[in-house]
Amino acid sequence: MAKTTPVEPSQDAERYIVPGLQRGLQILRAFDRQRTQLGAPEIARELGIPRSTVFRLMQTLEYSGLLEKVDHSSEYRLGIGVLSLGFEYLASMEVTELARPILDRLRDETGFSSHLAIRDGTDMVFVVKSAAKATFASSVTIGTRFPAHATILGRVMLADLTDTELQGVYPIDKLPRYSDQTPETLPALKKVLKGDATRGYAFSAAYFEHGIGSIAAPVRDSSGRVIAAINVIFQDGKVEKDQYIDRVLQATSDLSRQLNYHPAVNKQERLTG
Amino acid sequence: MAKTTPVEPSQDAERYIVPGLQRGLQILRAFDRQRTQLGAPEIARELGIPRSTVFRLMQTLEYSGLLEKVDHSSEYRLGIGVLSLGFEYLASMEVTELARPILDRLRDETGFSSHLAIRDGTDMVFVVKSAAKATFASSVTIGTRFPAHATILGRVMLADLTDTELQGVYPIDKLPRYSDQTPETLPALKKVLKGDATRGYAFSAAYFEHGIGSIAAPVRDSSGRVIAAINVIFQDGKVEKDQYIDRVLQATSDLSRQLNYHPAVNKQERLTG
DNA sequence: ATTCGTTGTTTCATATATAAAACAACGTTT
DNA sequence: AAACGTTGTTTTATATATGAAACAACGAAT
Known part of the structure; x- marks a missing residue:
């Protein structure tokens, strides 16, 4: 407008969302008391994310210790890594x-x-x-x-x-x-x-x-x-x-x-x- | 290498890592009992990730409920969202x-x-x-x-x-x-x-x-x-x-x-x- | 006052993550 | 045994997330 356009924080909160991260977190949240084991295809359908993308996200989550493979199946369950997060929160x-x-x-x-x-x-x-x-x-x-x-x-x-x-x-x-x-x-x-x-x-x-x-x-x-x-x-x-x-x-x-x-x-x- | 090259699972686990997700999780893990409040610049220095990227990642984590802004400061602490994750794990x-x-x-x-x-x-x-x-x-x-x-x-x-x-x-x-x-x-x-x-x-x-x-x-x-x-x-x-x-x-x-x-x-x- | 180093936020070219498509391998059904 | 739908994994063009750079705003140091 006039001389200097003052910079004010962006209105829409979604502007800077990182899709990889957001979707990874969605995957984690898909696991709950009722559904303790989930496979990639199932999650892909549910969240409407392409299969290949879910595959990569879940590999990342496994690599980071937040998911772990169920014994000999190709399904995953929550990994022990999530535990630390929750309890650091409580402790804080x-x-x-x-x-x-x-x-x-x-x-x-x-x-x-x-x-x-x-x-x-x-x-x-x-x-x-x-x-x-x-x-x-x-x-x-x-x-x-x-x-x-x-x-x-x-x-x-x-x-x-x-x-x-x-x-x-x-x-x-x-x-x-x-x-x-x-x-x-x-x-x-x-x-x-x-x-x-x-x-x-x-x-x-x-x-x-x-x-x-x-x-x-x-x-x-x-x-x-x-x-x-x-x-x-x-x-x-x-x-x-x-x-x-x-x-x-x-x-x-x-x-x-x-x-x-x-x-x-x-x-x-x-x-x- | 003859007629059909049999497809065997990739050797290196890092092949399909999604950086956005991995780094977001690294940020979450930076919070612990001793350091319950952290700001974006601090984390950027520590993890060696560019400031602007950390900014976006933390916005995403906040948006997803895993981080929350500390009252009037620009620092973050773990959000109540992480709690569910940890306890779904225990319950499972x-x-x-x-x-x-x-x-x-x-x-x-x-x-x-x-x-x-x-x-x-x-x-x-x-x-x-x-x-x-x-x-x-x-x-x-x-x-x-x-x-x-x-x-x-x-x-x-x-x-x-x-x-x-x-x-x-x-x-x-x-x-x-x-x-x-x-x-x-x-x-x-x-x-x-x-x-x-x-x-x-x-x-x-x-x-x-x-x-x-x-x-x-x-x-x-x-x-x-x-x-x-x-x-x-x-x-x-x-x-x-x-x-x-x-x-x-x-x-x-x-x-x-x-x-x-x-x-x-x-x-x-x-x-x- | 002025400079300096921070920091929060934004922009933008480009490196790269992604979605689609394809592959291989499996289990069912016919 | 052929055809079909799954699934786990890989490839690749292209849409897009990223890092560098820059801006505005602040406080501390000079």
Whole structure:
């Protein structure tokens, strides 16, 4: 335009995508709990990538230790290399280190399985877990993902978002249902979240799954923002609700304090983010 | 070179390497417990990749959820996406599921931290852990790697290899030392391994680290080969050695049986691999 | 103030990764 | 046994990812 055209960061995030890398990562993600072994042709069809390209990508992944050949077949499974990645991540997160003893105590006090999860877009990802010793223990494994809007754990995290942020996470109004309690629309979700936000915790006897109750509360860091959530789960019916809510709130309060959260900080201050 | 040239698999493994993918993975691996935040220029220097290329690769990794920008800085840290990968891997391994209760029992019986590890080349990788409740608990986290030849845990796995296989793992005779007990040469290692193999377990009061003792035994699958190893660790000096050896052997025997290992199978039979 | 070395981002010629096509080898079906 | 569809691997023209160079913007050093 005028004299100097100021350089501003490119708008479209896809501009600098390296296809080889992106597709290689897509291949890795094709492996999951259900499908632990996959062959090149199968992946090629599924991802719509030419056979010869998939062949080369998988050779690279094998060479790098992220995939390994299944004994005498020509199929692959995830290699031990991926393990290091995941755990370096966990080890790098301060909150996971601090959470473990707190979850253990919560488990001991309540007798229920307790979890810490963080949000990744519309998913809640389980990051630390302390399993109940009782017969009814949690079967979720670390890394498991659940839809945020349809879980108690997710609700206390979403409740911290501004309207604009929430809109960004859920661009469309219609929300997928998982039980008859799941809000079907964004406005319906907002209403629920407002309650969670003012209450400071969320409770339900059977929100995501029938027969399984949950109490969750948010964890905050020094900025005052919610960065994770802790919950306990129990079998519907046999709950001294109020007592357990206090325990969960105590746990999140302890953890938040360890993360330098100061309750005194006025909420207004964070409206810059 | 007569009529038809038979097509045999390419000899050099690097022939079909996709540079974009390989380098992207190298970038991911640059992040570890010590260095949780890295910037593009730093990585470019370290890996010897042009700045502009690293820039694009990191954008791709961010876009794919494997890296995320550190708050307001231009540095990155590992993204939550890597977590799923690591845990899908664990979930896909039968042995980890089965090992957990066995390690817990071993821990309860001995009062010591117990671990299951598998070998990746010259490394032992910790895969399942049951921490002692005592003040002296294991601080090893899942995914941690230790040199196989310098650990008791590694020795019981290496002891199952044939001479040729061992040679393949350690192409050179000189071995890195970690304590005065570490064998310095391949022949010295072989001698130690021979003892471990006939004994069926390995013990030391301070093999890898001074003051920390360990007892380890091998886990076998239906093929009869050693696929993992279990250990307990303790503080030097206060050990009723024999009693604990029995416990460890019981644990590995239980786990091996669950993996359909039949002790009756003659060792000769597996010499095909 | 000015220079210098960083850094984040962009551009562009060209080295190179890719997709299509073909090959060899296999297992099914006919 | 012939024909067919798979699959693992290789080749090669060409579309494209890459590395070098350059820009803008910053901070530190002079």
